[in-house]
Amino acid sequence: MSTDTDSNTDIESTDVSNTRTSTTASDDVLLETRGLTKEFGGLVATDDVNIRVERGEQVSLIGPNGAGKSTLINLITRRLEPTDGDIQFKNSSIVGLDPHEVVQRGVSKSFQTASIFPDLSVRENAEIAGLAAENGAFDFKLLTHRDSLTDVHQRARDTLEAVGLLDSADETAADLPYGDKRRLEIGIALAAEPDLLLMDEPTAGMSPEETNATVELIEEVKQALDLTFVLVEHDMEIVFNISDRIIVLNRGRVIAEGAPEDIRGNPDVQEAYLGGADL
Amino acid sequence: MSDPDATSSDGATVVDDPQAPSLVERLQQFREREATVIGLTAIGVALFPWIFARAPVISDLLLGYQNLAALMLIWAIFAIGFDLLLGYTGLLSFGHAAFWGGSAYVAGIVSLRVSSDPIVMVAAGTIFAVLFAWVLGYLSLRRGGIYFSILTLAFAQMLYYMSAAPLASLTGGENGLTGIDVSPLFGSFHLESELPMLAGELLGTWMYAFVGVITVAAVGIAYRILNSPYGMVFRAIRENEQRAKFVGLNVWRYKLMAFIVSAGFAGIAGSLFTIHGSYVPLQSLFWTESGEIVIMVVLGGTASLFGPILGAGLYLYIENIVSGIQQLQVPFTDIVLINDFGTYWHLLLGLIFVVVIWTAPRGLWGGLSDLRTAVESRLRGEDR
Numbered sequence: 001m002s003t004d005t006d007s008n009t010d011i012e013s014t015d016v017s018n019t020r021t022s023t024t025a026s027d028d029v030l031l032e033t034r035g036l037t038k039e040f041g042g043l044v045a046t047d048d049v050n051i052r053v054e055r056g057e058q059v060s061l062i063g064p065n066g067a068g069k070s071t072l073i074n075l076i077t078r079r080l081e082p083t084d085g086d087i088q089f090k091n092s093s094i095v096g097l098d099p100h101e102v103v104q105r106g107v108s109k110s111f112q113t114a115s116i117f118p119d120l121s122v123r124e125n126a127e128i129a130g131l132a133a134e135n136g137a138f139d140f141k142l143l144t145h146r147d148s149l150t151d152v153h154q155r156a157r158d159t160l161e162a163v164g165l166l167d168s169a170d171e172t173a174a175d176l177p178y179g180d181k182r183r184l185e186i187g188i189a190l191a192a193e194p195d196l197l198l199m200d201e202p203t204a205g206m207s208p209e210e211t212n213a214t215v216e217l218i219e220e221v222k223q224a225l226d227l228t229f230v231l232v233e234h235d236m237e238i239v240f241n242i243s244d245r246i247i248v249l250n251r252g253r254v255i256a257e258g259a260p261e262d263i264r265g266n267p268d269v270q271e272a273y274l275g276g277a278d279l
Numbered sequence: 280m281s282d283p284d285a286t287s288s289d290g291a292t293v294v295d296d297p298q299a300p301s302l303v304e305r306l307q308q309f310r311e312r313e314a315t316v317i318g319l320t321a322i323g324v325a326l327f328p329w330i331f332a333r334a335p336v337i338s339d340l341l342l343g344y345q346n347l348a349a350l351m352l353i354w355a356i357f358a359i360g361f362d363l364l365l366g367y368t369g370l371l372s373f374g375h376a377a378f379w380g381g382s383a384y385v386a387g388i389v390s391l392r393v394s395s396d397p398i399v400m401v402a403a404g405t406i407f408a409v410l411f412a413w414v415l416g417y418l419s420l421r422r423g424g425i426y427f428s429i430l431t432l433a434f435a436q437m438l439y440y441m442s443a444a445p446l447a448s449l450t451g452g453e454n455g456l457t458g459i460d461v462s463p464l465f466g467s468f469h470l471e472s473e474l475p476m477l478a479g480e481l482l483g484t485w486m487y488a489f490v491g492v493i494t495v496a497a498v499g500i501a502y503r504i505l506n507s508p509y510g511m512v513f514r515a516i517r518e519n520e521q522r523a524k525f526v527g528l529n530v531w532r533y534k535l536m537a538f539i540v541s542a543g544f545a546g547i548a549g550s551l552f553t554i555h556g557s558y559v560p561l562q563s564l565f566w567t568e569s570g571e572i573v574i575m576v577v578l579g580g581t582a583s584l585f586g587p588i589l590g591a592g593l594y595l596y597i598e599n600i601v602s603g604i605q606q607l608q609v610p611f612t613d614i615v616l617i618n619d620f621g622t623y624w625h626l627l628l629g630l631i632f633v634v635v636i637w638t639a640p641r642g643l644w645g646g647l648s649d650l651r652t653a654v655e656s657r658l659r660g661e662d663r
Contacts (some may be wrong), residue, residue: 077525098524098529099524099525100524100525100527100528100529100530103524103525103526103527104527108525108526109525111522111525115519115521115522115525116519116522117514117515117518117519117522117523118518118519119514119518120511120514120515120518124511124514127511128511128512128515128523128526128528129526131508131511131512131528132526132527132528133526133527135508136527137527137528137529137532138528138529138532138533139508141507141508141509143500143503143504143507144507144508145306145309145503145506145507146506146507146508146510146511147305147306147309147506148306149508152508188522188526189525189526191526192526192527
């Protein structure tokens with residue numbers, strides 16, 4: 001990539017963020033990063049990233065490999081400590097919190113792989129997530145039987161119904177087909193009824209049918225729960241279909257931001273992201 | 280919800296239908312199952328010393344004796360608690376000798392200096408183990424995996440050396456703590472005396488009854504914990520610690536709780552060990568004790584309620600009875616196979632351990648459940 005392109009895209013991103021800042025009321029802002037920077041040794045993974053996500057928005061994060069997408073997600077979920085900058089969620093900083101505290105505040109994450117509890121039943125998987133949502137990060141009820149926790153059970157049931165796994169509730173999670181494991185994974189993330197759901201490549205490794213089913217699931221859940229999404233995804237078709245807004249990262253920087261149609265036609269994005277090919 | 284021992288076997292066959300049992304029914308079922316588990320444990324504990332030490336033919340073949348029956352239960356309590364940590368939460372502690380030996384010493388010291396009431400001794404030992412585990416867990420759980428194991432080992436060895444020299448005035452140093460007196464239970468029942476009538480024939484001594492009641496209670500409490508939200512969270516941490524964090528659980532505190540609870544069981548067992556033997560050897564704090572409990576639990580079967588009990592029993596049987604066999608003979612003949620057979624008991628234990636882990640990675644109990652499932656499905660298949 002030439003330095004020429006870089007300077008162009010810098011101007012572009014500044015323009016975009018300026019217009020956004022002027023048009024949004026701060027009440028609607030759910031998540032905001034301010035000058036978020038993460039360095040690994042000498043390598044800058046995210047460089048002064050300023051993004052805003054409003055309530056009810058469906059934002060996709062795209063960019064070539066090594067653009068800093070995963071780093072950004074990991075910074076927001078507090079798996080990584082930022083080198084510099086701040087992350088505001090619901091107008092308060094979440095820097096310095098433990099990952100589970102961030103979840104308790106309303107940020108859930110679905111992983112790139114099917115991160116489930118393999119040896120437990122599907123129902124138990126949902127119950128664990130429900131337990132964390134109903135009873136908080138830690139509870140002292142050592143001798144209460146878990147079948148007496150009606151709220152947790154109801155929530156687990158609702159969750160499994162929402163992701164269409166109620167019929168497999170008694171199966172061992174490890175025995176599910178891969179697509180169902182991913183659905184369960186998304187279910188676990190949803191059980192907390194988060195305000196913001198971060199999805200790291202939800203269709204990675206799926207067959208075309210499974211991918212379609214997952215996209216439908218995301219659409220359903222979005223309408224049912226009025227969720228705000230940040231989606232990291234490689235499949236451009238999905239990105240352009242289900243996003244309200246797309247943020248393009250390259251080399252740790254935001255190079256463009258806007259509605260799908262703007263991004264599709266943006267020559268800088270084409271240049272940076274696909275080496276000039278049509279999106 | 281299926282019970283923890285049969286999750287996989289039950290889970291695969293049951294299909295959730297719209298007429299699934301309501302929560303109230305499930306809770307009712309659970310209560311019944313809990314009563315069954317505790318009831319069967321009580322019956323087993325009550326019959327065991329008779330079968331082991333007094334029954335005609337069987338006890339002669341087993342060469343069992345009353346005193347060992349009680350010791351087996353004591354180690355079983357330790358093993359149940361250890362499995363909560365190792366089998367269910369997936370944390371391998373190599374320092375549980377600190378809680379076992381530590382509580383044994385505390386019970387002994389309390390008996391010598393404060394009160395020799397057995398209940399006071401057990402309470403003191405257990406409280407010590409719980410508080411000490413809070414501190415050790417807080418320090419050791421900062422690191423995961425092998426580092427956690429090594430840290431627990433290091434702390435336990437520090438306690439061992441403390442007891443050997445700097446605290447010798449309190450602990451008796453190399454000689455161990457001797458001359459421990461245990462008062463009668465409730466002020467009137469000498470633990471060494473025989474129980475009256477049928478109870479005496481079945482259980483033998485008050486000592487066994489005391490240990491037996493606590494064992495049944497320990498099984499009941501462990502069963503409750505495993506079926507509480509804790510049990511579920513413990514297994515979630517074992518299965519996928521990162522995911523457990525990212526559903527919003529404070530994994531660190533749950534791990535600390537698992538550590539403390541398992542140390543509590545070790546504390547009960549360690550105190551009973553002092554009451555049982557009226558003596559605390561310095562050995563009880565040594566790292567080999569931490570190793571023994573790992574072997575017992577893995578041999579018997581991790582992540583099961585009864586596996587550890589089986590493992591503890593088998594280990595002590597080999598250690599105490601097989602080690603005493605002078606000559607291995609072909610049964611009912613005078614043909615000697617091996618002389619000084621008993622001296623090779625460590626080797627025998629090692630062989631058994633290797634064979635069990637090869638053939639049944641989930642230990643004896645896991646192997647038995649697999650066998651049962653296989654037989655059941657075979658029978659069901661032939662019915663059709």
